Structure formats: C-alpha cells, structure tokens
Amino acid sequence: MELQVVFKLLFIVLVIMAAFLPLITWVERKQSAVMQDRIGANRADVLGITALGLLHPAADVVKLLTKEDVVPAGANRWIHQLAPVIALVPAIITLAVIPYGGAYQLDGWVLNLVVADIDWGMLYVFAVGSIATYGAVMAGWASNSNWGLLGSMRASAQMISYEVTMGLSLVGLFMVFDSLRLTEIAQAQDATFRIFGFLELLGMAVPGWLAWLQLPSWGVFLQPLGFILFLTCIMAENKRPPFDAPEGESELVAGYHMEYSGMRFGLFYTAEFLEVPVIGMIVTTLFLGGWSIPWLSQAEIIGGLTPALGVTFATVLCMVLHVVSFLLKVIVMIWLQMALRWTLPRFRYDQVMDLCWKMILPISIANAFVTGGVILLLERVG
Amino acid sequence: MTLGLFYFFAFIAIAGALGMLLNTRNTVAGALSLVATMCALGAIYVLLDAYLIGALQIMVYAGAILVLFLFVVMLLNLRQDAFVGARFAKPLFWTLAAAALAAGFLALLPGAFGPPAEIPSDFGGYRAVGAELFTDYVLAFEVTSLLLLSAMIGAVILAKRKIDG
Numbered sequence: 001m002e003l004q005v006v007f008k009l010l011f012i013v014l015v016i017m018a019a020f021l022p023l024i025t026w027v028e029r030k031q032s033a034v035m036q037d038r039i040g041a042n043r044a045d046v047l048g049i050t051a052l053g054l055l056h057p058a059a060d061v062v063k064l065l066t067k068e069d070v071v072p073a074g075a076n077r078w079i080h081q082l083a084p085v086i087a088l089v090p091a092i093i094t095l096a097v098i099p100y101g102g103a104y105q106l107d108g109w110v111l112n113l114v115v116a117d118i119d120w121g122m123l124y125v126f127a128v129g130s131i132a133t134y135g136a137v138m139a140g141w142a143s144n145s146n147w148g149l150l151g152s153m154r155a156s157a158q159m160i161s162y163e164v165t166m167g168l169s170l171v172g173l174f175m176v177f178d179s180l181r182l183t184e185i186a187q188a189q190d191a192t193f194r195i196f197g198f199l200e201l202l203g204m205a206v207p208g209w210l211a212w213l214q215l216p217s218w219g220v221f222l223q224p225l226g227f228i229l230f231l232t233c234i235m236a237e238n239k240r241p242p243f244d245a246p247e248g249e250s251e252l253v254a255g256y257h258m259e260y261s262g263m264r265f266g267l268f269y270t271a272e273f274l275e276v277p278v279i280g281m282i283v284t285t286l287f288l289g290g291w292s293i294p295w296l297s298q299a300e301i302i303g304g305l306t307p308a309l310g311v312t313f314a315t316v317l318c319m320v321l322h323v324v325s326f327l328l329k330v331i332v333m334i335w336l337q338m339a340l341r342w343t344l345p346r347f348r349y350d351q352v353m354d355l356c357w358k359m360i361l362p363i364s365i366a367n368a369f370v371t372g373g374v375i376l377l378l379e380r381v382g
Numbered sequence: 383m384t385l386g387l388f389y390f391f392a393f394i395a396i397a398g399a400l401g402m403l404l405n406t407r408n409t410v411a412g413a414l415s416l417v418a419t420m421c422a423l424g425a426i427y428v429l430l431d432a433y434l435i436g437a438l439q440i441m442v443y444a445g446a447i448l449v450l451f452l453f454v455v456m457l458l459n460l461r462q463d464a465f466v467g468a469r470f471a472k473p474l475f476w477t478l479a480a481a482a483l484a485a486g487f488l489a490l491l492p493g494a495f496g497p498p499a500e501i502p503s504d505f506g507g508y509r510a511v512g513a514e515l516f517t518d519y520v521l522a523f524e525v526t527s528l529l530l531l532s533a534m535i536g537a538v539i540l541a542k543r544k545i546d547g
Contacts, residue, residue, distance in 0.1 A: 078411075079414065137449065137452055138414065156452065163441075
C-alpha cells in the first residue's frame with residue numbers, strides 16, 4: 001500500500017518537475033516568439049549544438065544558481081528567505097489530489113491512479129491555494145522596499161478576491177456532479193449524454209438523427225459558463241499576465257519579488273511556471289473529462305480489447321491510454337494559458353478588481369442558481 | 383502514526399501561538415506565526431476526521447482573515463510598534479490568570495467527558511455538515527447571513543460617505 005503511494009508520487013512529481021517544468025519555460029519562449037514573428041531562444045549551445053533552444057532552461061538554472069543571493073539592507077532576513085519556499089510549496093502539494101487516471105481492476109487488487117483519494121478533494125485544493133497568498137505577501141513586506149510592499153498589497157487583495165469567486169464559480173459544477181471528490185468528478189465525465197435528450201423528457205418529438213447526437217458529459221459542456229469563469233479566476237490566482245498587476249513592470253518595477261536575486265528569485269519564477277501545468281490539471285479534471293477518452297468509456301475500451309489481448313493486458317493498455325489522454329488535455333490547457341498570456345495586455349488594477357466583484361461574482365451566483373433550477377426541473381420530469 | 387502527527391502539529395500550533403505572543407516588536411512576524419498556528423489546527427481537525435472544519439480552518443482563518451490582518455498591518459506600517467507597552471501592562475497578573483485558567487481545565491479534564499462517542503461513517507464531511515446546516519439549523523444559518531449582509535452594507539455606506547464627502 002505504502003509502496004503504491006510512493007510510486008504514484010514519484011510518477012506525478014517526475015512528470016511535472018522533470019518533464020513539464022523545463023519544457024514549459026522553453027515553450028513559453030518559443031510560443032511568444034512565434035506569436036510575435038521572431039525566432040526565439042536559440043543561442044545557448046554545447047559544442048555548437050543548439051537543439052532548437054532546448055538548452056536554455058539548463059543555462060537558466062546554472063545562471064540562477066551561481067548568482068549572488070542578496071538580502072537587502074533593512075530586510076527581515078528570516079521572512080525574506082522563507083517567502084519563496086512558501087510560494088512554491090502550495091503548487092507542488094496540490095498535485096496530491098489530482099487523478100491522472102481512473103481506478104483499474106488488476107488481478108483482484110484495485111489500482112487507483114491518484115496519490116490521495118480524499119472525499120473533500122476540491123476543498124483541499126482551495127485550502128492549499130489560499131496559503132499561496134502568503135508567498136507574495138511575505139516577500140513584498142520582508143524586502144523593505146516600497147515597490148515590493150505595493151506589489152504584495154495588490155497581490156493579496158487580488159488573490160483574496162479571486163479565491164471567493166473561484167469557489168462560487170464551481171458551485172454549479174459541484175451540483176451537476178454531486179461531489180467534491182476529484183476522482184468521482186473525473187469518473188462521472190467518462191460517459192456521454194444525448195444533447196437533445198431533454199426535449200424528449202419534456203414530451204417533444206425529436207427526429208432520429210438529432211436524438212442520436214451525443215456529447216461527452218464533460219464539465220465544459222454541462223457548465224460552459226462555469227468553465228470560463230473558473231478559468232479566469234484561477235489564472236488571476238496565478239498572477240501571470242493579463243492579471244500581473246502585482247508585478248506590473250511599468251508601475252512597480254517588478255512588484256513583490258523585486259528584491260530577490262539568484263535562485264530565490266528562481267523559486268518565485270518556478271512557482272509561477274509550475275502553477276501553469278497544475279492549473280491545467282485542475283481544469284482538465286473538473287471540466288475536460290480528466291483522464292477519460294471522449295465517446296469511449298473505460299468499460300467499452302476494456303471490453304473491446306479483452307477478446308484480442310486478454311483482460312489484464314487490456315486493462316493496462318486502457319490505463320496507459322487514459323494517462324496519455326490526461327496529459328494531452330493538460331498540454332492543450334497549457335497552450336491555451338500561454339496563448340492568452342501573450343495575447344492580452346495587462347489589465348489595470350481597478351479593472352482586475354471590477355472584473356472580479358462586479359462581473360464574475362454576480363454571474364457565478366446566477367450560474368449556480370440557474371443550474372440548481374435546471375437540476376430540479378430535470379428531476380421533476382425524468 | 384496518527385499520534386506522532388498529532389504531536390508534530392500540536393508542537394507547531396503551540397510554537398506559533400507563543401511566537402505571536404512574544405513577537406511584540408514585529409507585528410507582521412506575529413501575524414505570520416498565527417498563520418502557522420491556524421494551519422496546524424486545520425491539520426489537527428483533519429486528524430480528528432473533521433475534514434470540512436479542517437479545510438475551512440485553513441481557507442477562512444489562514445487564507446482570508448489573517449491575510450486581511452496582514453493587509454491592515456502593512457497599510458498602517460506598524461514597524462516599530464506603538465502599543466507594545468499597553469499589550470503587557472500587567473504581565474504578572476495576566477500570567478497568573480492564564481495559569482489559573484489552565485489549572486482549572488486540567489482539574490476538570492479527566493472526568494469531564496464520558497466514553498468517546500460512536501462516530502458515524504459520514505462524520506465531518508461536507509455532506510453531513512451541509513445537511514445539518516440546511517435542515518435543523520437553517521434559521522440560524524439564514525439569520526447569520528442576514529447579519530453579515532447588514533455588516534457589509536454598513537461598511538460600504540461608511541466608506542462611501544468618506545469618499546463622497
């Protein structure tokens with residue numbers, strides 16, 4: 001049992017830290033270059049081999065590690081050194097509750113591809129996310145710098161505000177799937193629903209081909225508004241452009257991490273980049289069907305492959321397909337975040353707050369209300 | 383395992399509380415030690431199977447209320463604290479009072495509780511708490527939300543008067 005947990009931890013941490021993280025910095029540079037009609041990073045080389053700029057992440061790490069670690073005069077030394085760690089840890093421990101595959105019957109024992117399958121999974125994500133605020137707050141205050149302090153004030157106000165709307169924008173989704181457990185939410189999306197099935201419930205005649213049309217019962221189809229609201233909120237939590245008012249270069253120089261250098265700055269940078277795939281994973285699990293493959297449920301895959309391959313091998317193959325499907329969806333979400341990051345200009349600080357309290361909050365309450373009404377109605381008819 | 387974790391988090395909680403009390407020079411450091419206490423308390427709730435309360439403890443106290451504390455402290459910029467003296471005006475009196483309270487609790491503790499109650503299987507989850515909240519205690523719940531709403535409206539009116547006037 002404990003060994004299983006260790007293997008799952010190793011898998012998820014290695015995939016994220018060793019594969020996604022270095023690649024993401026490279027992808028961000030290359031994608032921004034493509035979008036701006038440039039070539040992008042291609043200079044770092046070993047013996048003339050540049051490998052499309054893939055060596056840049058390694059060069060970055062060497063540079064950050066060998067730089068001097070400066071603690072500014074008048075800074076609170078302890079808090080200054082602790083802040084980057086506090087910023088990084090929440091992103092890593094969120095990985096514990098994210099299912100990157102379903103549950104599989106293998107020779108009598110069940111393999112559940114999630115590190116911690118807890119009943120209050122989304123509450124855990126929210127609780128951990130709310131701690132992330134402290135990284136920015138402590139950094140700005142401890143630096144004894146006005147820019148830093150202003151940056152951390154903005155960061156704390158922005159993150160508290162968007163935490164509220166982030167929870168509210170998901171209420172509709174929780175009602176639809178009737179759970180906070182991430183594995184159950186992902187499992188529920190491994191199915192399809194007939195788009196015009198509700199018309200039959202209301203007693204209307206539906207032509208055959210229309211009645212046949214099916215969509216995967218993913219959160220994004222059942223809660224399209226919730227998807228847009230949640231994606232906006234969680235991107236604002238990450239403080240990357242267009243929500244990077246806390247570190248707006250044109251007003252605050254670099255905001256809350258201005259007085260950091262070397263690897264301590266690198267930790268803030270890592271936290272920000274690490275949150276990109278973590279956000280991708282949360283959004284994928286909640287709205288994009290998690291590990292499921294559209295129109296092909298787990299039972300169908302295993303049932304279809306068993307005659308040819310035998311039940312054990314079919315299950316293992318299904319597991320591999322599901323993990324690959326999950327990672328592909330995460331990659332799509334990363335691409336989307338990067339495209340947004342390089343498309344939209346930075347919002348002004350008051351615009352960020354207006355968006356949260358005057359737009360997203362009322363819309364998400366209305367979304368929860370309408371969702372509840374529709375669920376009640378469907379229960380009444382069907 | 384559970385007992386070891388309990389001692390670990392209990393140590394953090396007490397150390398954080400002491401840190402908050404003894405950090406009279408530095409208000410921000412005091413607030414941050416309180417954050418550590420709140421997180422450790424959340425972990426202890428989780429060890430007690432009260433998952434919802436544990437998550438709420440961290441989300442509400444550590445994630446929201448203490449951030450607001452820090453926000454205010456940073457806004458006022460209370461670096462060299464002006465009211466350090468007032469906080470421990472009568473150290474001997476308060477120490478004795480706290481000791482008497484602790485002694486009272488310790489004296490009551492052994493016989494105060496009966497045998498541990500049987501825990502229902504859905505104890506402490508969001509479903510159980512939510513069902514209680516919206517059936518047996520729905521009136522109290524709604525009245526509390528009205529109270530909070532009126533407080534919020536009052537705060538907005540007061541702030542608006544200052545901005546307009």
